[in-house]
C-alpha cells in the first residue's frame with residue numbers, strides 16, 4: 548500500500564492525474580486499450596474536469612473504456628446518478644464515444660441491473676478474468692467504498708462481479724462491484740478529502756484488527772495489483788505515520 552498525503556488539493560490532483568495517465572498510456576501501449584473504473588461522489592469531480600481539460604492531450608482518450616464502481620438506483624438523468632456527473636465533467640467534454648462508456652442501466656430493477664452490468668463486464672473481458680487497469684475509489688465517513696456499505700450482505704460475497712445492495716441507512720438500493728472484482732484490478736487509487744473522513748481513514752489503514760463489516764474499505768486488497776491512497780492532510784490527520 549502506498550500512502551500519499553498532500554497539503555494542497557492542487558498537488559494531490561496533479562499527482563493522481565499523472566498516475567492515471569501513466570497507467571493509461573502503458574495499458575494502451577501494451578493492450579491497445581485502457582479499462583478505467585470511475586467512482587461517484589463529490590470528491591472526483593475536479594479531477595475529472597482537469598482530465599478533460601488540462602490533460603486532454605496527454606492520453607489517447609478514445610482508447611479508454613469507462614466503467615463505474617457503483618451506481619445509485621436512480622434514473623440516468625437524476626443529479627445523483629454517478630454516470631451523469633462523469634458524463635458532464637469528463638466524458639462529454641472528451642467526446643468519448645458511447646460504446647466506450649459502460650453505464651449501469653438503472654431502468655432495470657437493481658438485481659437485473661447488476662446482472663446486466665456483470666454480463667457486460669464479462670463480455671468486455673471476453674469471458675476472461677475482469678482485471679481492470681485502474682479503479683478509482685472514494686470512501687465515505689463510514690468507511691464504505693463503491694457501495695460496499697457497513698453491515699451489508701455484499702461484504703460477504705465471494706463473487707467476482709456486480710451485485711445489488713440494499714443500504715438500510717439510505718433506505719435504497721445501490722449497484723456495486725464486489726470487493727472480489729475490485730481486487731482483481733492492476734491499480735487501485737483511493738481519493739479521500741476532508742476531516743470528516745479522518746476517523747475512517749485511520750480505522751481502515753492503521754487498525755490492528757480487521758473489521759470489514761464496519762470498515763468495508765479494509766476489503767480492498769488487490770490480489771496482484773497496487774493500492775495507493777491519495778489523501779489531503781485533513782483526511783490523514785489521525786494517522787500515526
Ligand SMILES: O=C(O)[C@H](O)[C@@H](O)[C@H](O)[C@H](O)COP(=O)(O)O
Pocket residue numbers: 586587588589590591616617618619629684685686687691692693694
Ligand atoms: O456512489 C458513490 O457515492 C460513491 O461511489 C461512493 O463510494 C463515494 O465514493 C463515497 O461515498 C465518498 O463520496 P464523496 O466523495 O462525496 O465524499
